[in-house]
Each structure stands twice: as C-alpha cells, then as structure tokens.
Amino acid sequence: MENIMVVFSSTDIPQDLIDRSIAISKEKSAKLIILDVRDRGMSEKVGELTENVGFMGDKIVSNLKKQISYGRCDVIYQKLIIIEDAAKREGIPYEIVVERGPFVESILRVAKKKNVKIIVCQSRESLESHSSGFEVIQL
C-alpha cells in the first residue's frame, strides 16, 4: 500500500486540501499520513518582542507564550478532527503525525521515514526544490 501525506503548518487548513488528499488516497487505495508541523516560532517571536520591546517580565511573557501555543494547538486539533472524520467516512486508513521544527526539514524527515510517494500541501509551502523520491501536489 502506498503512503500519501497531507501537510498542514498553520491554523488555516483549507477545505480543498482536505478534499484533495482524501480523493487521491481513495483513488490510489493509499494510506493517508496527516502531518501537522507545529509552528513553535510564533509564540517565541511574540514572547521576544513583548520582552525586548514591551519590557514585560518573565512571568507575563511565559504565560503569554503558553496561551498562544495553547490557542493555536487547540484550533489545529479541531481541524485535524475534520480530516480524521473524512478519512473514517471514506474508509481510508490514516495516521496522524505531529512534528515540531523547521517546516521543510520536518516534511522531508517524515516523508523518508514513512516512505511517502505523494505529498499534498498548500502552494505557498514550496517543496519542489527538495522533492526526490516523491511527487509534490501543491494547491
């Protein structure tokens, strides 16, 4: 069975990305790897700005960073449930993988580890220059 991977990196998970990855997995009778690359940078960057420019203390900054991460994780989690439900409905085998780190490196690492043949992702997240051994479908 082939492995197809759909990749998300932000709180915006477009419906067409969900639909397309489900359709390809169904057509090829492939397992769907749902990869969520968590953006740790956002809370760190806002924390640094609040600390260095706003001169807020560590307690405020740490609490703010937690709130930001929590908020973003919560939203992404809700989105993942939608894809999970769609895969279940269509009878497609799936696996959810959560990675933290640089976006492209995380995708390449998981693609290699899971022997992925096709990667479906958003157009702005260019993988073309790194693609070897797998096809990239960008929406």
Next chain:
Amino acid sequence: MDSKQSFPNRSLLICLALVILVLVLLFPNPAGLSVEGQRVIAIFAMAIVLWASAALPLSVTGILVIAALPLLGAMDAKTSYSLFGSPAVFFILGAFILAAAMMKTGLSMRLSLIVLKRFGKSPAMLIAGVLFTSAAMAFIMPEHAVAAIMFPVVLDIARALELEPMKSKYGTLLFLALAWGSVIGGIATLLGGARNPLAIALLSEYYGLEVGFFQWVAIAAPVTIIMLVVAFAVLILYFGLDVSDVSKAVSTLERDLLAQGAMSSDEKKVGLVMLGTLLLWITMGSRLGLANIALISSVFLFSLGVMDWKDVEGYVNWGVILMYGGAIALGSALVSTGAAQWLADIFLSNLLLTPITFLLVLSLFSKFLTEGISNTAAVAIILPIGFGIGQAIGINPIAIVFIVAIPSGLAFTLPVASPPNAIAYSSGYYEISDVVKPGLILNMLSWIVFIIIALVYWPMIGLNML
C-alpha cells in the same frame, strides 16, 4: 514578523552600525559642529541602526550608548551615567511595579471582565467592548501588558462562538479590536506606554520644562476618544459582521468572572493604592514629582504585603531602565554638544518649513517610522532632531513632544510595530495581508484626527504651536 534577527543578519547589522560609527568619526569635522558634537552624531547614527533593526535588544543598545558617550569623549562619565537616574526612568519603574501588582492579584483581569461583560448585548457591542476595555486598561497600565491580559479573554470568546481562524471575520474583528484598543489607549496617559514619560524626560533635559500627568491627559485623551470611535467604524465597515448572536460569549465571560471568586483583600489593597496614586499624580504631581509618587506607592505595596521582590523580578523587565537611561543620555548629549541644532540646520537648509508643515511632516514621519520600528525607538530617534528643528523655527517645545509621541504610539498595521499587534496576530485568526488595507486606512485617519486636534483643540486649552 521578526522580533529578533537571525544570527548572520544580526552580526551584519551590528557590523554596519559599527562601520557607520567609525565612518562618521573619521569624517573631517564639518563647520559649525564641535568635535564632541560629531562624536555624539556618530553614536546617534549607530544607535539608529541598532534600535531600528533590533539587531541587539533595545536595552543593550541603551548600555552601549551610555558607555560609548564617555569612551569617545562626547560626555564625561559622571554625567553620562547619572542620566540613568532620570526621574522619568524611576517613574516608569514605579508604574511597572504598580501594573505588576494589578496583574499578580488578578485585579486587572477582574476589571477587564467586569467592563467587557457589560458590552455583550450584540456582536457590534461586543467588538466595541473589547476595543473600549483594552483602551481603558491602557490608561492605567502599559499597553503591552493589557494585550497580554486580554489575549486569553478574547481567545475564550472566539472559542465560545466557535469562530474559525482565517475564515471568521468576527474572529479577526475581535483580535484587531484588542490590538487597536490597547494601542489607542496607550497614548492617553503617561502609563500606557513608556515612550510617553521618555518624551517628557527629553523635554525636561532639553528645556527644563515639565508636563504634568493631568496636562498630558488633557492634551492627548481627545485623540484617544475620537480614535476609538473611528477604529470601531473602520472595523465594522471594513470587515462587516458575520455573527448574529454572542450570548455564548457573554456566558463565557460570566463564567470567567465567577472563576475569579470574590474580590480578595490584596486586590482591594492594590485598587486603593492605585486609586490614591492616580489622584496624587493628577492633583499634586508637579509639586511632589511623578516619580516620587510612583516609588512611594510601590513601597506601599510591599508594606501591605501584596508584593515581594520576586514578583517585581517576574513582572518587570529591568532592561526598561537601560533603554530609557541610554535614550535620555543620548538626547542630552545631542543638545549639550550642539549636535541636535547642527542636524536641524541641515534639515532646515533643505526644507522650507513653516509651523504647519513642521506639524504635518514630523507627525507623518513619526507615524510611519513607528510602523517599522519600536515606538519607543521612534521617539528616541525623532524627538531630539524635532526639538532642534522646532527651536529654529520657533515651535513650542511642549507641542513638539506631542507631535512626536502621539503619532509614534499609533501603529495599527504590522506586528513588529508594537507588541499588541504581534499578540493579536499570533492568535492565527488573520494574516498580515488581511490588515494591511484597514491598518493603512486607520493610520491615515488617525493622522488626520491628530492634525485637527493639534490645530483646533490644543489652542483652546492653551497649547499653542508657537
């Protein structure tokens, strides 16, 4: 959004700043400028690069400035280091400790929830509530702290209403109302943003003139009031409302308020100290000194057992003293060596400035510079030159303070411009591209409002341009 440059970029920018420093130092001494003045301009140019790029933390650049002034013979060490002891620096410190006490005891959260709950009658009213509550809180504490406090509250509202990030217009409205409210409220008093005390400290260093707490409010608050209405109109008209019922949000706010429990004795103590401090600042600020009142109030908080030193360390970033100490020292050196006047003469020989064009150009320049760099850095960079130019064409120095400080505080578009914008953006409910147009519209409208207030209202309360 980059609060900190990556290592190669940072190193490059630091090198660039040092190269500029050396180049200005090596340049033949121009006519009309003292050798000390040339050295101060070299340090000023270096500081502009570092403050604007944030290649080093703002406070570290402050240290570098303080050390470079005596090292390069621009100012003697005793004078340079003594400027860390400016009353403005200690006023900011006292104000931060008072804000820390409000956050630690939960008083700031309680006040936010109480005010916000009253607005939850309709979707538009709730947006007005977030805008107004954020602004009102920024009257008594730093706008950055307000945004940090309000962020989880607004996040709870967005969750309760099941708003979808990137798709829900109402989600964008809520978080922009949080950011814009904090920013607009931050200009109204000396407590909303440390750039405001920095501006009056520079005024005191340059001219020996003072601006009182109430005087600041009387001059700046009308801009805040009008801008709150304008911001609300821009939000509603530009984005529209895609939610019809906010009753779930009101239930969430009520639940959050219930979770706060009954008001604790510590909250009451902090509330009383804060109230007393505000009254003293307004009624006796010029006689007793704003900084003295702030520090004595801080001591009260320790005496009442509300705060201990660990709390201060946890809530206040000591870099604030270094940044403002450095900015005040640099400003003082620019004046005492005649460098500010020399720079002003260069601008004046190339620009035909009248009081009106001075007001238009300086406020617009402050407004757009602050979109790209920290608003404190914008004040530290622009105000010394503004004083020099203003002096040459006979502008009232107190007016110059407000012409720079108010527009410098009103950054509505980019996350890097101000922590409240960055905090709101981090919610993930909108992209930067979504706020460029409404942000620019609000920037232009705020500039127009500011100009009208300066030309029409200021003379009515005795603040004349000339």
